[in-house]
Amino acid sequence: MPDTAFWAVCLVVVPLFFALICFVRSDQAAVLGLLAAGLNALAALAMTVFFVRSGPLRYAIGGWQAPLGINFSIDGLSVLLVAMTAVTGLSVSMYARGYFSLRIGSAGEINRHGHQRAFFWPVWLLLWGALNGLFLSADLFNVYVTLEIIGLSAVVLTALSGKPAARLAAMRYLLVSLLGSCSYLFGVALLYRSYGILDMAALARLISPAPLMWASLALLTTGLLLKTALFPLHFWLPPAHANALAPVSAILSGLVVKASFYLMLRLWGDIFAQVLPFAAYVLLGVLGCGAVLWGAVQALLQKRLKMLIAYSTVAQLGYLFIALPLIRLDPGSSAWEAVILLIMSHACAKSAMFMAAGSIFLKAGHDRIDDLAGIKEVLPISSFAFVLAGVSLMGFPPSGGFVGKWLLLGVSLAGGEWWWGVMLVIGSLLAAGYVYRVASRLLVFKVTFFSRRQSIPPVMEWSAVLLALLALLLGLLAGYPLGLLEAGSPFPLHACREVMP
Amino acid sequence: MMDVMGFFDIVLALALPWLGWRLLASSDLFRAVVLFISLGLLMSLTWVRLQAPDVALAEAAIGAGLTGALFLSALRRLERLSESERRLEHAGKREEDETIPPEKRRRAKPVAYVLSLFLLVVFVLLLGWSLGQTPGAKGGLGPAVAGQMGQSGVQSQVTAVLLNFRGYDTLLEMMVLFLAALGVWSLTRVRQTQQGEVPGPVLATLVRLLVPLMIIVAGYLVWIGSSRAGGAFQGGAVLAAAGVLLLLANVTVVRQVPAGLLRWALVLGPLLFLLTAVACMGGGGNLLEYPGQSAGVWILFIESATAVSIGVTLAALYAGGRPPAPSAPEKDNEEGPGSGVDKGGKA
Numbered sequence: 001m002p003d004t005a006f007w008a009v010c011l012v013v014v015p016l017f018f019a020l021i022c023f024v025r026s027d028q029a030a031v032l033g034l035l036a037a038g039l040n041a042l043a044a045l046a047m048t049v050f051f052v053r054s055g056p057l058r059y060a061i062g063g064w065q066a067p068l069g070i071n072f073s074i075d076g077l078s079v080l081l082v083a084m085t086a087v088t089g090l091s092v093s094m095y096a097r098g099y100f101s102l103r104i105g106s107a108g109e110i111n112r113h114g115h116q117r118a119f120f121w122p123v124w125l126l127l128w129g130a131l132n133g134l135f136l137s138a139d140l141f142n143v144y145v146t147l148e149i150i151g152l153s154a155v156v157l158t159a160l161s162g163k164p165a166a167r168l169a170a171m172r173y174l175l176v177s178l179l180g181s182c183s184y185l186f187g188v189a190l191l192y193r194s195y196g197i198l199d200m201a202a203l204a205r206l207i208s209p210a211p212l213m214w215a216s217l218a219l220l221t222t223g224l225l226l227k228t229a230l231f232p233l234h235f236w237l238p239p240a241h242a243n244a245l246a247p248v249s250a251i252l253s254g255l256v257v258k259a260s261f262y263l264m265l266r267l268w269g270d271i272f273a274q275v276l277p278f279a280a281y282v283l284l285g286v287l288g289c290g291a292v293l294w295g296a297v298q299a300l301l302q303k304r305l306k307m308l309i310a311y312s313t314v315a316q317l318g319y320l321f322i323a324l325p326l327i328r329l330d331p332g333s334s335a336w337e338a339v340i341l342l343i344m345s346h347a348c349a350k351s352a353m354f355m356a357a358g359s360i361f362l363k364a365g366h367d368r369i370d371d372l373a374g375i376k377e378v379l380p381i382s383s384f385a386f387v388l389a390g391v392s393l394m395g396f397p398p399s400g401g402f403v404g405k406w407l408l409l410g411v412s413l414a415g416g417e418w419w420w421g422v423m424l425v426i427g428s429l430l431a432a433g434y435v436y437r438v439a440s441r442l443l444v445f446k447v448t449f450f451s452r453r454q455s456i457p458p459v460m461e462w463s464a465v466l467l468a469l470l471a472l473l474l475g476l477l478a479g480y481p482l483g484l485l486e487a488g489s490p491f492p493l494h495a496c497r498e499v500m501p
Numbered sequence: 502m503m504d505v506m507g508f509f510d511i512v513l514a515l516a517l518p519w520l521g522w523r524l525l526a527s528s529d530l531f532r533a534v535v536l537f538i539s540l541g542l543l544m545s546l547t548w549v550r551l552q553a554p555d556v557a558l559a560e561a562a563i564g565a566g567l568t569g570a571l572f573l574s575a576l577r578r579l580e581r582l583s584e585s586e587r588r589l590e591h592a593g594k595r596e597e598d599e600t601i602p603p604e605k606r607r608r609a610k611p612v613a614y615v616l617s618l619f620l621l622v623v624f625v626l627l628l629g630w631s632l633g634q635t636p637g638a639k640g641g642l643g644p645a646v647a648g649q650m651g652q653s654g655v656q657s658q659v660t661a662v663l664l665n666f667r668g669y670d671t672l673l674e675m676m677v678l679f680l681a682a683l684g685v686w687s688l689t690r691v692r693q694t695q696q697g698e699v700p701g702p703v704l705a706t707l708v709r710l711l712v713p714l715m716i717i718v719a720g721y722l723v724w725i726g727s728s729r730a731g732g733a734f735q736g737g738a739v740l741a742a743a744g745v746l747l748l749l750a751n752v753t754v755v756r757q758v759p760a761g762l763l764r765w766a767l768v769l770g771p772l773l774f775l776l777t778a779v780a781c782m783g784g785g786g787n788l789l790e791y792p793g794q795s796a797g798v799w800i801l802f803i804e805s806a807t808a809v810s811i812g813v814t815l816a817a818l819y820a821g822g823r824p825p826a827p828s829a830p831e832k833d834n835e836e837g838p839g840s841g842v843d844k845g846g847k848a
Contacts, residue, residue, distance in 0.1 A: 017772075062666065063787045070667055141667075142669065142673070192641060193637045193638065194638060211631030
């Protein structure tokens with residue numbers, strides 16, 4: 001009888017299986033990949049439905065219970081992030097299908113683009129399986145293995161474009177990612193030495209302040225911050241995200257950086273929350289403020305559209321870190337809900353934005369912002385998708401970004417730490433600046449736009465616009481996902497309340 | 502006896518950082534690779550001294566042997582980069598930072614060296630201090646593992662952890678290895694070698710003698726893995742070494758393996774592992790929960806399949822690219838620097 005756990009297993013097994021098959025039958029890669037994406041979305045939906053009934057649960061892989069074996073821990077946070085990955089992943093997959101067939105069809109270079117398609121699908125499916133595995137896993141070392149798959153496949157995908165700039169960015173990404181993994185692994189090893197277990201929930205009960213615990217926390221955090229590209233460790237992100245192929249950029253910005261931030265949430269919001277002083281959260285929050293300012297200013301200065309979007313990711317990741325001290329400050333759970341809403345709406349909006357930018361790039365043959373005036377005449381839907389996604393990034397109502405920021409603002413005012421709220425507002429204004437900068441070019445009236453003759457497949461335009469619409473509506477529909485969070489609260493809420501300063 | 506071993510340990514402990522330093526400081530890449538291989542061998546000895554023979558075997562075979570071979574083959578590619586390809590690479594770099602000439606970019610300033618050395622020393626001291634301050638958990642999960650050995654289906658604790666208690670980790674690790682091969686294949690293509698490269702008589706004889714022996718050793722390592730040091734990774738590494746030897750000797754058979762078969766060989770291990778894991782759910786068990794008393798048989802099955810795939814994957818990494826297209830010449834526009842190299846041989 002299929003139950004929540006069965007669908008959770010499917011979410012890991014199905015993408016991995018199809019990744020292997022896609023590699024062997026590389027002539028059918030696109031069909032198999034789309035099939036896998038569909039099955040994945042179904043499994044995510046089924047798991048969510050069953051989860052509402054069953055509530056949070058643990059699943060012992062191999063039948064071995066926690067300290068000895070590896071367990072899945074399925075709670076509200078995992079379910080929401082898996083669902084986010086499924087929705088974003090499905091639309092990126094549909095976009096990618098159109099993207100590669102357009103390039104293969106138009107470029108006439110079957111070798112070059114054919115091999116990109118043949119390798120995109122298996123690597124993307126491996127990445128997808130590992131993301132699901134990461135969100136579901138309850139074991140710190142198992143998480144390391146999934147992080148390894150995520151990092152490596154992200155690098156392979158970045159290099160897939162073949163441009164020298166992309167290869168260089170991929171190399172830098174690889175080195176940073178490996179350094180982050182090493183640091184994380186070192187931290188896990190030290191934790192294992194201190195406590196002799198790797199299960200997150202069990203560790204959370206055992207954690208007590210000791211020099212070695214601080215050392216391992218520092219190592220874990222450094223590794224994850226490198227991978228999440230928190231300012232000032234963001235240097236690798238813009239070139240990698242901007243030079244990759246369009247569907248790859250959408251995956252990297254929308255999903256991959258969220259994986260390591262999810263772990264930060266687990267570590268700082270739950271496992272170590274009992275022992276960490278508030279000042280440590282403030283430090284991360286301050287770095288988040290730096291990211292919001294630096295990322296937004298850099299985005300304003302960029303000449304290329306994809307670089308602008310990539311720097312916007314740096315800025316948006318900053319909000320997530322500003323939320324960390326607020327989670328600690330918050331007696332209720334609205335900061336938790338806010339951060340999850342921000343993660344989800346950024347995943348949808350940023351992926352949609354990169355997808356729209358990819359269509360614009362293909363149509364115009366370039367992505368110089370100043371020369372894009374009037375492209376809405378030839379690409380109305382993609383331009384609309386870009387603006388829609390921009391609205392969510394700026395945090396206009398009714399977008400998910402708005403509700404998330406509004407909740408955070410409330411927490412910061414209620415907690416008496418109003419300066420976080422000020423940063424949120426400044427960040428939104430700057431975001432409005434760089435979105436308007438692009439939108440004013442895109443939406444200009446009556447300019448004849450000379451484009452390449454290739455026509456963008458409708459699936460590419462519509463998948464972007466639907467995803468952007470979802471990001472916008474997330475604010476209206478926020479009640480449902482956040483209710484899920486209440487049903488299976490990620491184990492921490494109460495723990496945080498006890499240690500409130 | 503204790504004194505001799507103690508002295509040996511001290512020499513090891515001093516030699517490891519010294520070798521590491523020499524490696525990092527070496528400006529000659531070839532020298533650095535040789536130092537890296539020696540470092541791997543010393544690390545392997547260290548694992549033996551730490552009573553971790555499984556890790557020692559893997560470190561010697563993969564860390565020192567195959568990684569060294571990979572480095573050497575990469576080095577040869579670097580040397581063969583034609584001038585035009587180099588210019589291409591620099592053109593890519595120039596987008597990043599225009600002002601610094603390429604020859605200066607490599608050398609960091611002495612201040613940066615001193616600062617990073619200082620930070621490293623502080624970090625190591627702090628870490629050492631905190632290690633001294635905090636007592637470790639006694640035995641970790643060791644007692645739990647020992648307690649469940651009866652149900653694990655094997656006698657070796659390492660194999661029990663790798664393929665039963667934490668088999669899911671190993672399954673994902675197989676995916677990492679597969680991904681590594683995918684990554685290399687996505688980057689470049691092995692070019693057809695010129696015909697008529699006949700290996701010298703010594704190499705030919707060596708291959709004829711060694712390769713069958715290595716295959717037997719690999720099989721033995723997989724088999725013995727259930728009770729002693731050994732297992733799929735060690736066996737696979739030996740298989741890979743045999744593959745590298747065949748590539749070096751430029752044996753025609755290796756180059757004529759059809760690409761489809763090669764692809765199947767790469768996915769064989771991960772695919773069968775995954776299917777076994779799912780099949781375990783058929784009887785109402787959990788993922789990877791071997792039914793009843795059959796764990797030993799399933800583990801041997803998985804290990805044999807994964808050993809083959811590990812061997813093929815590592816050898817494919819050494820070959821350094823996806824197989825050449827059946828019809829010989831084609832426009833390889835995506836081939837960046839480093840692609841113009843023969844498969845394996847002709848060192």
